[in-house]
Amino acid sequence: MFGFTVEITNILKAIMVSSFIFFVVCFVLLIFGWNWIIILSFIPIFSLYASFCIKTTDEIRAMVMAIFTFLQLLIFIYLGTVKANVIFDIAHVFLFEDIYYALRIDGIALLFAILTNFVFLVAYLSSRAYIKVNYAEFLIQLATIHWLLLQCFFAFNLLFFYIFFEAILIPMFLLIGIWGSRRRKIFASYLFFMYTLSGSLIMLLAICYIATLVPSLLWEDLIHLHPHLTFFVESILFFCFFLAFAVKTPMFPFHLWLPEAHVEAPTLGSVILAGILLKLGGYGMLRFLIPIFPNASANYSYLVYAICLISVLYSALIGLCQLDMKKIISYSSITHMNFSVAGLFSNDLLGIQGAIYSMFSHGLISSGLFMCVGVLYDRYKTRLIGYYSGLGVGMPLFTVLFFLLIIANVGIPPFSGFISEIVVLFGLVHVNRIFVMLLFLSSIFMTINFFWFFNRVCCGPLTKSVFGLKDLSADEFVSLFFLVFSSFIFGLFPSFIFSFSLVFVEHAVLY
């Protein structure tokens, strides 16, 4: 932890000065008529500005940004517990003639914002451990992605959702390319960029077509669109949107970019990618795809189930034969995300709630797993499983946390992974029992895979290639423990998350 290495007075001074600058910026913008929700969503940028105004080291800057992120997290949790049921404020900033930059907060948006802040809090705290060169630039990329994600989750205008959804490509492309480790990173970053852009440009055309039909692209105008569409047009638009979100999720034919991007990205890039960026696909389906095109969603739900089933089984099986640790985890992310997409299309309260819960829990757990791989890569400079054996002898703390994350990932009871799987399966039982059994099969494959993975890495005799064992440092321990602990807590009290999404699911998603 930085607090142990840097004098505490320096940190306090930095925090005081930067928070003074921060509040001055906020106050000025409030006077200029900015809505408080916009200011709330701009906190990453403001804290970046404030931390770069003071003359300190980059470690303290990361610390300051982590503290602001934590405060923002507390605000979001407070807002969520007090008034998750209401869509309670709307912010309009005049930008073009008919296009409003509209931000609004409701339960779903707050839930995903909380997840974002969880992951970014961990990322800011542990960033120094993983990033050795160009650290300040990395912080800028991180804060930019954080800001764009919050904009994306709060955007109620479809066009602005699209703009921020696409804008994340720029910092993420640079993140993979600049801080990636190997020569293949260029190929991986191209793959990431081109896949996502191709999917989204088709969605842009669909947005243009919708814009000719509705008075504005605000969400509440869009949900009244479907009675005016013929089924053919609705299906075409549905598939245009579905393509963009399926690439982002990713679903079976469009999943190839994900393992490449994960393997080549730096550790924190993988954490952000698995933790939140994949959820953008699910969030887009939840917020826009299903409410805007309910007829098409109902009609094509079996097609979606088929794609989900293919990708779930395929990725669970193909994960079994991987040699790279990050590839194993990234294939398991494909499994989990497709699980939750199947839940989203179930048209059942339990299924959709479980899907949202599973996205949240996967955000916490997969970030933790990628950080574990990052810890190993940091020490031994390889991610191939064959070089590891018997880490439990010298790294007990790591082994315990890694084991807890693995049993959380495969869905063993006290952790949130269990709740997410079981609730999605409960929701899907009404749909088709054979489908549920096949989906559950993938869970068995994944359990086998991950226990075997743990067995090969942490058990057995110690090999020469992991000589010079060094257990977790303080900041690595804190960030990993934070993720494990939050997964544990949300597994014990899942109703906290269900209460966020209940109103939205009942009113908008169920048809």
Add this chain to the structure above:
Amino acid sequence: MLYYINFEIIIIFLILGIIVNSVLFESKIKNLFMFVSYPIAISIVTLVFSTCALYAQSNCFWNFKVLLFFDQYILDFYSTFAKFFLIFSLICILIFLQAYLLRYKQFFNEYLILILFAFLGLVIMVSSYDFLVLYLAIELQALSSYALAALRTDSRFSIEAGLKYFITGTVASIFFLLGVAFIYLASGTTNFAVLSHYLIMVTVQDMNPLLFYGITFVIVGLLAKLGAVPFHMWLLDVYQGSPLVITAFFSILPKIALVFTIGRLYYDIFTPGFIKLYFSDFDFKLVPLNFFSFDSYSLIFIVSVLSIFFGALGGLVQVNLKRLFAYSSITNIGFILLSISLGSIEAFHAALFYLITYIFLAINFFAILISIRLFTARSVITILDLTGIDSTYSLLLALNLFSMAGVPPLAGFFSKLYIYFVLVDLGYIYTSIFIVLISIFSVFFYIRIISNLFFSNKRFRGFPEFVFL
């Protein structure tokens, strides 16, 4: 009458003054405050103040229209708007010229004089209201440009560029003139106002088929000057061979004037005839030249789609940065022509918005290329060195390229969005899908430069200081 054209007179006196100055005195590259040379400083100051003259021309700004010299020369808001952009771009080009000539340690007057002559031609072009005046303006611009392309006497590519530009440009001018002759034969006039009136009054059966030959030839001549796809082969070699500042000039100023001229022809002059053809039961088989069901809207439509297609595909394999920008400008011209060809007023707004975005992006691109060391500026591969030399330029170049690729929060995205929206709104669904798929290809070659800028581990040395405030 001279009161109305005081702007053009100022430019002519500026050119005369610089010619006299270059004959009488020897000018150095830095002699005013040891910073900039006299002729360039005087030109920039004159251009800045001539905007006042331009404003005085348009004494009631939004709604004036003055026809001069027997209805051959028009001053209206449209031409004034174009002239403002021409002046803005020319000032940028002159600043580039100062930076560019620094490496010769000597000031060459011929660059400045020829650029100003070409500028005068462009100014007359956007104001011309008669085919003969338009032809003269195009020739004034073109003859100066042929010489400009060949100005780098130490490079064989430059000579080649000048020769190629001369031959193809002359052929294009001949086509244009032939078209004008046909139009004159068919309608008895070369004046825009009279021709427009003629197209309104004449019945379809009385139209002479030569009129359609004429219009097609005129459009082909203008498209060849613009470098749209079937006529684009000169553009690549000329852009690559010319001096860097002249490439910047070619890729910005003539595009503005030609797009505004084509816009005037389509939306002011030819429209009544086309509308009449669209809504009549005229049998097109009577017309000998049955070319795309004989309306030039679809001619320019096909040309624009081809431009987007070949510009995007051709750029994929290019290594030379100037050649790559030439392909990129073909794609961008394709987008502009596409939305001009749609024929609604909103589409024309989209075209002008795209043009203005393109101008700013091109100015930014060439400003960076001229600022960095010249050996670096040559190819996509050697631009690897840029981040090591100056990270400010590499960051700005990356943002500029992302904007050209059309990634959302940047200006290039909004200009493309407007065109997509207009396409979908007017029902060109298949075209819009095709354009979107092609523009994914064109994204790739911008991304390649960015990855060469940043992604080699040894080169990246952090963002510039100003990012950290």
